[in-house]
Amino acid sequence: MDRSFAGRLGLGSLTHAPARKQARRPARPRGASKRGSGANATRTIDAAIELLLRAPAGLARLLASGWALVRARKRLRIALIAALIALPLLGGGWLWLRHSSLVAVEHVKVSGVHGGDASAIEAALREAAKGMSTLDVQQGKLRAAVASYPVVGELRVHASFPHGLRIQVVEQPPVAVLSAGGAQTAVAADGVVLGTQHVSGALPQLAGPVQLTPGEHVRDAKLVAALTVLGAAPQALRNSTERAFSGSKGLTLVMHGGLRAYFGDATRTHAKWAALARVLADPGSAGATYVDVRVPERPAAGFPAGVAPPAVEGSGGEAASGGTGGSTESIAESLTSAAGGPEAAARSATSESEAESKGGSSEASGGSSEGEAKAGGEAEGGASEPTSEAGEGGGTESSG
Numbered sequence: 001m002d003r004s005f006a007g008r009l010g011l012g013s014l015t016h017a018p019a020r021k022q023a024r025r026p027a028r029p030r031g032a033s034k035r036g037s038g039a040n041a042t043r044t045i046d047a048a049i050e051l052l053l054r055a056p057a058g059l060a061r062l063l064a065s066g067w068a069l070v071r072a073r074k075r076l077r078i079a080l081i082a083a084l085i086a087l088p089l090l091g092g093g094w095l096w097l098r099h100s101s102l103v104a105v106e107h108v109k110v111s112g113v114h115g116g117d118a119s120a121i122e123a124a125l126r127e128a129a130k131g132m133s134t135l136d137v138q139q140g141k142l143r144a145a146v147a148s149y150p151v152v153g154e155l156r157v158h159a160s161f162p163h164g165l166r167i168q169v170v171e172q173p174p175v176a177v178l179s180a181g182g183a184q185t186a187v188a189a190d191g192v193v194l195g196t197q198h199v200s201g202a203l204p205q206l207a208g209p210v211q212l213t214p215g216e217h218v219r220d221a222k223l224v225a226a227l228t229v230l231g232a233a234p235q236a237l238r239n240s241t242e243r244a245f246s247g248s249k250g251l252t253l254v255m256h257g258g259l260r261a262y263f264g265d266a267t268r269t270h271a272k273w274a275a276l277a278r279v280l281a282d283p284g285s286a287g288a289t290y291v292d293v294r295v296p297e298r299p300a301a302g303f304p305a306g307v308a309p310p311a312v313e314g315s316g317g318e319a320a321s322g323g324t325g326g327s328t329e330s331i332a333e334s335l336t337s338a339a340g341g342p343e344a345a346a347r348s349a350t351s352e353s354e355a356e357s358k359g360g361s362s363e364a365s366g367g368s369s370e371g372e373a374k375a376g377g378e379a380e381g382g383a384s385e386p387t388s389e390a391g392e393g394g395g396t397e398s399s400g
Contacts, residue, residue, distance in 0.1 A: 103133040105165045112169035116197040117149055124149075125167050134159040142167065150192050150215045174198045175230040175238065178218070181211035189231025191218035204230055204253070205243040222246045225266035229253070232269035237277065250294065264294035271296040286310050 070077045097103065108129045110122045128145035132138055137159050146152045146169075154170035174186035174194050186198035187206070195214035206226055208218070218224055226244040229251060233241070242254045250264035261276050263269075275296040279285050287310065288301040303309055 098133055098135045100133070103135050103162045105129050105132045105134060105137075106163040107165065109164070109166045110169065111167070112171060113152075114171065115151065117151060121146055121149055121152060121169065125155075125169075129165055129167075132165070134161050134163065134165065137165065148215075150188070150194050151198065153188075174200070174203055175233075176206045176227060176244070177203045178206045178208045178212070178223070180208035183211050185212065185214070187218060187227060189227050191224055191227055192216075193218065202239050204238070204241040207245065222251075225251055228266040229263055229269050229272075233273055234277070237273060249292070259288065260290040262290065262292045262294055268296060275299040284309055 070080055108126045110125050113121045124145040125142060128142050132141075137157055139155065139157055142155055142157065146155070151171050151173075152169055153172035156168040156170065158166045158168075160166060172188040172190065172192060172194075175189045176187050177184050177199050178187045178193070183196070184199050185196055186194040186200070186203065188194055193212045193214050193216045206223055208220060208223055212218065218227065226246075230238060230241065230244065240256050242256060244251065244253045246252070249262040251262075251266065253261040253263060255261060263272055272293040275293040276291055276299070279288075279291045279293070279299050279301055285291070285301045287307055288303055290302040292300040292302070301309070
C-alpha cells in the first residue's frame, strides 16, 4: 500500500509503473461446442462438393494423358482400334447365333408325366419349345404353357447343344379324392385341386363343404391337416387308407378292414406313420379295432370287449405294439389281418349300419358312453359319421 504523499494524492501512477492486470478470457457461450461440430460438418460437405466438382477435370486430364500415350505408341493404338471394331461385331454375332437355326431346338424329350393329361402336357411343352434355341431357353414360356395343368409342380430343363432339349416334369400326385357338392375331384398334398381326371378308387376319400375347381387351393383347416398327413404316408399305407375325417380323437383315418388310426393332428406326421407301421407289422396287433398314434413314442392298439391281444413269443403273453416291422409291401399285406380279417370288417360294417339306424354313435370308454356323433353324428361329407368303436375303453388296449 502506497503511504507516500503522492500516493495519497492519487499520483502514484505517475511515479510507479502500473501493475499488469491479468487478462480475462472471454467466457465461452453455451452451445459453442455444438456450433463448432456443426461448422466442421459443413466444411466436410463443402470439401466433398468441391472434390466432386473437380472430378470431371481430373478425369479429362487422365483421358488426355492416356490418349497421348496411345498416340505415342503405334502398337497400342492399333490394338485399341481393333478392340473398338471387334467388340460390336462379337456382340452382334452372339445375338445372331442365339436365335439362329444353328442352335435351334429340334429334339424335345419330356419325361415324368403320367395319367390322362400326359399327352396333352407333352404336346404343350413341345409346342412352347419351338422357336427357342439351346442358347436361349425361356423357362417362363414353358411354365406358362402348362399353367392350366395343376398336376405339374416343377419343370427341370436341360439344354443339349446344339439341338436337344430335355424337360423333366415333377408332378404333385393326388393323395385324396375330395367330395363336395355331389362332385369328386383329386387333391394334392399341398391342397391344390387337380381335377376329375385324376380321381381314382385307390385314393382315400375326404368330404369338403364347397366344390372347388382345378387350380384352386383347399382352405379348410381340417382338410388341409388331412392332406398333410396323407401326403406324408408311405405309398403302401396310403393305398390301404379308405377315408379320413375329424372325430372325437382328432384326425382319424379308416384303413381297409375297418381299422381306425387316430392321428389327432398334422404334427410329426412321419413319426406317426412309422409308429403305425410298427404296430401293424407286429403280430400282437392282430384283431385290433384301432391304433392310437397321437403320441408316436407310445402307440396303443385297442381290441373289442372280451378279446385279448394274441400272445407273442418272448413278450410274456402281452401284445407288443412297437416291433421292428418290415417293408412297406409286407405292412400293406398285413393290414387286413391286423384289423381282424374279413370277419372284423363285416362286424364293423354291421355295427356302423346299426348305428346309422339309431342316428348316433356310442364310444365305449371305461364303460361310459362318449358321443362321437354331435347332433346326429360327426359331419363327413355332409353326412353323419356314425361309429361304434367297441372295446376302446371297455375292451383291451395294448400300448407300446
